[in-house]
Amino acid sequence: MQPSARHPCFALLAVAVAAMASAGLCRAADDARLKQRAEMVSEIAAIDAGAGVPNRNHGIAPGVLSVMGQVPRHEFVPDPQKPHAYENRPLPIGHGQTISQPYIVALMTDLLRVQPGDSVLEIGTGSGYQAAVLSQLARAVYTIEIIEPLGRQACERLQRLAYRQVACKVGDGYYGWDEHAPYDAIVVTAAASHVPPPLIRQLKPGGRMVIPVGAQFLTQYLLLVEKSADGSVSTRQILPVRFVPLVGKH
Numbered sequence: 001m002q003p004s005a006r007h008p009c010f011a012l013l014a015v016a017v018a019a020m021a022s023a024g025l026c027r028a029a030d031d032a033r034l035k036q037r038a039e040m041v042s043e044i045a046a047i048d049a050g051a052g053v054p055n056r057n058h059g060i061a062p063g064v065l066s067v068m069g070q071v072p073r074h075e076f077v078p079d080p081q082k083p084h085a086y087e088n089r090p091l092p093i094g095h096g097q098t099i100s101q102p103y104i105v106a107l108m109t110d111l112l113r114v115q116p117g118d119s120v121l122e123i124g125t126g127s128g129y130q131a132a133v134l135s136q137l138a139r140a141v142y143t144i145e146i147i148e149p150l151g152r153q154a155c156e157r158l159q160r161l162a163y164r165q166v167a168c169k170v171g172d173g174y175y176g177w178d179e180h181a182p183y184d185a186i187v188v189t190a191a192a193s194h195v196p197p198p199l200i201r202q203l204k205p206g207g208r209m210v211i212p213v214g215a216q217f218l219t220q221y222l223l224l225v226e227k228s229a230d231g232s233v234s235t236r237q238i239l240p241v242r243f244v245p246l247v248g249k250h
């Protein structure tokens with residue numbers, strides 16, 4: 001006798017079939033995103049090879065490219081932007097803010113030369129994507145976001161995705177996070193009118209800072225700031241960029 005639609009066995013069979021179908025769809029989606037990430041990494045490498053970025057004698061490090069291929073960028077953008085998550089362009093994340101294009105994330109990460117034992121400060125958490133990338137290279141990442149809803153959402157997202165090396169804070173990043181200073185590396189993901197003195201103080205001797213500097217509607221440059229062992233500071237322009245402004249009461 002065939003089980004009826006009301007029979008418990010039929011119900012269990014239907015649940016099992018639905019679960020298998022759902023698992024198959026998830027695997028297909030994961031495979032598609034792995035392919036998209038691989039294509040994104042190839043594009044980053046190609047852009048870097050042809051960019052002719054001054055003051056650099058090497059391309060983006062293989063370790064950075066590997067991490068870019070692992071972090072799920074689609075998890076760090078709003079649902080309407082997920083189909084575009086692996087395109088090499090900035091995307092809106094709400095509150096007038098954006099997630100930087102993958103090439104710029106990779107370039108800034110590479111310029112920091114993060115080592116496994118390093119402590120890194122990020123100013124401008126945004127969606128949390130840059131912090132997630134850095135956390136795969138550093139011992140600890142401390143990230144600050146001035147826009148409270150973005151900061152809370154990013155912190156929850158990073159915890160949900162098990163990026164345990166990241167500590168979050170809502171506050172004015174201009175003043176850094178003195179409690180955990182000094183830092184081996186500092187990255188600023190919004191354009192300042194100048195390099196904030198508190199960040200220079202919190203940078204460890206021998207450390208590096210990457211920061212976009214310039215007015216919102218004028219030319220901005222990505223700067224590499226290096227602090228020598230004796231505490232002296234030097235800066236180098238890397239390339240022109242366009243970032244949202246660093247906001248706060250400073």
